[in-house]
Amino acid sequence: MAKFYKNSMVLCFWVVIVFVISSASAFTRLKKFDHLTKGDGTLNFLVIGDWGRRGAFNQSLVADQMAKVGEKLNIDFVLSTGDNFYDNGLTGIHDSNFVESFTNVYTAQSLQKKWYSVLGNHDYRGNVKAQLSPYLRKIDSRWVCLRSFIVNAEIAEIFMVDTTPFMEYYFSEPKDHTYDWRGVIPPKAYSANVLKQLEKALSESTAKWKIVLGHHAIRSVGHHGDTQVLVDRFLPMLRAYDVDFYMNGHDHCLEHISDTESPMQFLVSGAGSKAWRGDLKGLNRKDVHFFHDGQGFMSVQLTPTEAEIKYYDVSGSVIHRWNRSKLLHSAI
Numbered sequence: 001m002a003k004f005y006k007n008s009m010v011l012c013f014w015v016v017i018v019f020v021i022s023s024a025s026a027f028t029r030l031k032k033f034d035h036l037t038k039g040d041g042t043l044n045f046l047v048i049g050d051w052g053r054r055g056a057f058n059q060s061l062v063a064d065q066m067a068k069v070g071e072k073l074n075i076d077f078v079l080s081t082g083d084n085f086y087d088n089g090l091t092g093i094h095d096s097n098f099v100e101s102f103t104n105v106y107t108a109q110s111l112q113k114k115w116y117s118v119l120g121n122h123d124y125r126g127n128v129k130a131q132l133s134p135y136l137r138k139i140d141s142r143w144v145c146l147r148s149f150i151v152n153a154e155i156a157e158i159f160m161v162d163t164t165p166f167m168e169y170y171f172s173e174p175k176d177h178t179y180d181w182r183g184v185i186p187p188k189a190y191s192a193n194v195l196k197q198l199e200k201a202l203s204e205s206t207a208k209w210k211i212v213l214g215h216h217a218i219r220s221v222g223h224h225g226d227t228q229v230l231v232d233r234f235l236p237m238l239r240a241y242d243v244d245f246y247m248n249g250h251d252h253c254l255e256h257i258s259d260t261e262s263p264m265q266f267l268v269s270g271a272g273s274k275a276w277r278g279d280l281k282g283l284n285r286k287d288v289h290f291f292h293d294g295q296g297f298m299s300v301q302l303t304p305t306e307a308e309i310k311y312y313d314v315s316g317s318v319i320h321r322w323n324r325s326k327l328l329h330s331a332i
Contacts, residue, residue: 028193028197029197029200029201030148030149030150030159030197030198030201031146031149031150032149032150032151032152033116033144033149033150033151033152034152035076035077035114035151035152035153035154036154037076037153037154037155038074038076041155041303041304042155042301042302042303043076043153043154043155043156043209043300043301043302043303044073044074044075044076044299044300044301044302045075045076045077045078045079045153045299045300046066046069046070046075046078046079046297046298046299046300047078047079047080047081047213047247047267047269047297047298047299047300048062048066048078048079048080048081048269048271048272048297048298049080049081049082049083049120049215049248049249049250049269049270049271049272050081050082050083050120050249050250050252050270050271050272050273050274051080051083051084051101051272051273052083052084052085052086052097052101052102052272052273053086053101053273053274054097054100054101054105055100055101055104055105056273056274057273057274057275057295058273058275058295058314059101059105059272059273060105061295061314062271062272062273062295062296062297062314063105063106063107063108063111064108064316065296065297065312065314065315065316066078066106066108066111066297067106067108067109067110067111068110068316069297069299069312069316070108070110070111070113071108071109071110073299073301074110075110075111075113075299076113076153077113077114077115077116077151077153078106078111078113078114078115078116079115079116079117079151079158079160079213079247080115080116080117080118080145080249081118081120081213081214081215081247081248081249081250081269081270082117082118082119082120082121082123082164082214082215082249082250083120083121083122083123083215083249083250083270084101084102084117084119084120084123084131084145085097085098085101085102085122085123085126085131086101086122086273086274087122087125088122088125088126088177089122089123089124089125089126089127089128089130089131089180090123090126090127090130090131091126091127091130092127092130093130093133093135093136095126095127095130098136098139098140098143099139099140102115102140102143103139103140112142113142114142114144115142115143115144116144116145116149116151116158116160117143117144117145117160118145118146118147118148118160118161118162118163118213118214118215119131119132119145119147119162119164119215120164120215120249120250121164121167121170121215121216121250123164124164124170124179124180124181125177125178125179125180126180127180128180128182128183129180129182129183131145132145132146132147146160147162147183147184147194148160148161148162148194148197148198150201152207155207155208155209155302155303155304156207156208156209156210156211156302157201157205157207157209157210157211158211158212158213159198159201159202159210159211159212159213160213160214161194161198161212161213161214162184162194162214162215163214163215163216163227163230163248164215164216165181165184165187165190165191165194166187166191166194166216166229166230166233167216167227167229168187168229171187191233195233195234195237198212198237199237199241202237202238202241202243203241205241208304208305208326209244209245209302209307209326210241210242210243210244210245211243211244211245211246211247212234212238212243212245212246212247213246213247213248214230214234214246214247214248215248215249215250216230216248216250217230217248217250217251217266217268218230218231218234218235218238218246218248218266219231219257219259219266219287220248220250220251220255220257220266220268221255221257221280221281221285221288221291222251222252222253222255222268222270222276222279222280222281222291223251223252223253223276223279223280224250224251225281234246235259238262238264239259239261239262239264242262243264244263244264244265244307244324245264245265245266245267245300245307246264246265246266246267247267247268247269247298248266248267248268248269248270249268249269249270249272250268250270251268251270251276252270252271252273252274252275252276253268253270253271253275253276253280253291253292253293253294254268254269254270254271254290254291254292254294254296254297254298254311254319254320255267255268255288255290255291255292256268256288256289256290256291256309256311256320256322257285257287257288257289258287258289259287260287263324265309265322265324267298267309269296269297269298269311271292271294271295271296271297272295272297273295275293275294275295276293278293279293280293289320289322290311290319290320290322292311292313292319292320294313294314295313295314296311296312296313296314296319297311297312298310298311298312299312304326305325305326305327306323306324306325306326307323307324307326308321308322308323309321309322309323310322
């Protein structure tokens with residue numbers, strides 16, 4: 001009887017431990033980086049994705065134009081929408097691809113600002129722990145890459161979200177690719193926790209502008225098109241918490257699409273290097289305002305009441321401009 005009692009107590013002890021750990025995990029908050037801006041009530045930044053090819057496929061030309069725009073706007077930082085290092089992420093913290101595709105390409109003084117980055121599916125094909133490692137900041141202090149986190153930039157909060165583990169086909173049909181799933185197994189539990197953290201953060205945000213950024217598109221007329229799992233699981237939440245912009249890469253193009261049921265805008269910036277030519281669909285949709293089938297990047301200028309979005313091609317020409325008043329919620 002005493003032995004049974006003792007075993008029961010041990011079992012109860014471990015049940016309590018598991019419950020405490022599970023509860024703590026469930027209420028984990030997204031890490032927040034407070035980014036001080038210029039103090040004049042404005043925020044300027046660039047957005048680029050799908051870029052890391054050691055300068056090839058016009059990556060260096062795009063970088064040159066980013067440098068000019070970055071200087072003109074006196075940008076506060078750069079956002080990367082993922083697929084940072086091709087073709088298969090980084091092999092380790094000493095992989096020369098980090099320096100050759102990042103440090104040695106974006107050399108201009110105007111780009112010596114923080115680069116806040118999420119992972120893309122190609123990054124998951126390498127050593128994810130290496131790309132997330134703080135050691136890379138010793139090589140280049142600009143580099144800030146986590147799975148999901150928040151950039152608090154005074155008038156705006158930017159919710160950086162790890163979307164790749166939401167794509168079940170990467171797990172079930174990896175083809176000839178090998179993915180580094182350490183830290184995201186089981187994927188259903190991981191993605192559910194990411195959504196819970198995101199909803200908690202959005203519900204608490206008092207920022208004048210709310211921006212969510214992930215690698216995969218919610219709406220796109222490019223090669224990959226709409227991502228149904230994000231339409232089902234993300235879109236209702238973003239609408240409910242009045243998110244202003246959803247930004248992404250993955251499709252190697254530039255796009256601007258409006259939400260049909262809210263003022264939210266879908267902004268695709270995945271044209272940092274190799275672009276797909278002629279691979280598009282649905283350009284006649286009324287919600288599609290702009291599509292560029294080539295390399296380029298995007299700039300964002302914010303005040304407490306105004307937003308201006310600009311898209312640039314590989315020569316630095318502004319090929320699309322869009323403005324919004326926060327008070328009127330109307331496009332000009």
